[in-house]
Amino acid sequence: MENSDSDEDYDLLLRIVIQRRKKIVQCRPNFFTLYDEKDFRERFRLCKQAARDVLELIRPNIQHATTWNNSLSPEHMLAIALRFYATGSTQQLMADAAGVSISTVSRVITLVSHEIARLRKQFIQFPVAIKEIRKTQKDFFMVSKFPRVISALDCTHVKIQSPGGDHAELFRNRKNFFSFNVQTMCDSKLKILDVVARWPGSTHDSTILRNSKIGVRLQSGEFENAIVLADKGYENNDRVLTPLHSVTNEAESLYNESHIRTRNVVERSYGVWKRRFPVLSLGIRVACKKVQPIIVATAILHNICLLHHDSEAPSLPPEVDQQIIAALNIPNNRGSNGRIEKNAVRNDIINGYFSTL
Incomplete structure (x- = not known):
């Protein structure tokens, strides 16, 4: 163009420069001050105090060194991620609502999800101390009088977009949509203990x-005589108890009924978890490698919500407390080689406990 003598070429270039879009910084409201407690909770699924607690934990890792180029504040970044979890909307809508670009929304969701997921060891913990194990078992006993239960176990599908590539069909589940199969264990208060x-x-x-760390810990006897309740899709053994396929007497019927009622807490936890963060049920439309931190981050936020709304458990009457202690001490039936037989623990609980009710 410098060597061109054409006035038309020069005029064309001038018009292009003039019409080039200028960078527009839209208004970015502070949602912590804009909304009251009720409106904030409706939009972000957390109370303000819970959100502030999370913000202070991740602030050092998400805060920009300077405010150059109108960089987002940690408050805005957390709000974008929470709004994404709470709505499951497209990143275009998120960008329009937050006053930023689509690429910025994508980077923010990835960064914030990763940093929240790093809090896993702090907020997702299996009870290890004897006192904690006994407390968890007593709480489960109050659900439907099933002894020695430390957790309820199940899996749920989190919908994703097709990951593409040669291995995409591995993500298609039996319901014919693409997903991650997510295993969780929870306590009687719906708190997620492992994910x-x-x-x-x-x-x-x-x-x-079988391939999870918590499965190895259970089989190693780390949690003493504690047991986990699961559905019929799992193998019954000395640590994981499943319901009977058929019952022949009243004790077995009571076992099945109590098992179903007690294990139901994990199904309820999925309902609460997915209603609180609809992105888990509507579908996470991001790259496959970014899905896992989002799932773990929402599990952590679910537990944080419970911490901010839980009430103290009522004290137990002395006679009920003694009944629980007796139920927790049902012995394990070991074979002649010292190993517990496959169905021995289930049979001991049925014959030694439910037959006496």
């Missing part, structure tokens, strides 16, 4: 348990 979010949707539930 495994790395298996594609076609993976069987029992395969996830």
Whole structure:
């Protein structure tokens, strides 16, 4: 163009420069001050104090060094991520609502999800101390009088977009949509004690348990005589108890009824978790490698919400407390080789406890 003598070429270039879009910085409201407690909770699914607590934990890792180029504040970044979890909307809508670009929304969701997921060891913990194990078992006993239960176990599918590539069909589950099969364990208060979010949707539930760290810890006897309740999709053994396929007497019927009522807490936890963060049920439309931190981050936020709304458990009457202690001390029936037989623990609980009710 410098060597061109054409006035038309020069005029064309001038018009292009003039018409080039200028960078527009839209208004970015402070949602912590804009909304009252009720409106904030409706939009972000957390109370303000819970959100502030999370913000202070991740602030050092998400805050920009300077405010050059109108960089987002940690408050705005957390709000974008929470709004994404709470709505499951497209990143275009998120960008329009937050007054930023789509690429910025994508980076913010990835960064914030990763930093919240790093809080996993702090907020997702299995009870280890004897006092904690006994407290968890007593709380489960109050649900439907099932002894020695430390957790309820199940898997749920979190919908994703097709990951593409040669291995995409591994993520298609039996319900014919793409997903991650996420294993969780929860206590009687719906708190998530363990989460495994790395298996594609076609993976069987029992395969996830066998290859998980918590499965190894259970079989090693780390939690004493504690047991976990699971559905019929799992193998019954000395640590994981499943319901009977058929009942022949009243004790077995009571076992099945109590098992179903007690294990139901994990199903309820999924309902609360997915209603609080609809992105888990509507579908996470991001790259496959970014899905796992989002799942773990929402599990952590779910537990944080429970911490901010839980009330103290009522004290137990002395006679009920003694009944629980007796139920917790049902012995394990070991074979001649010192190993527990496959169905021995289930039979001991049925014959030694439910037959006496």
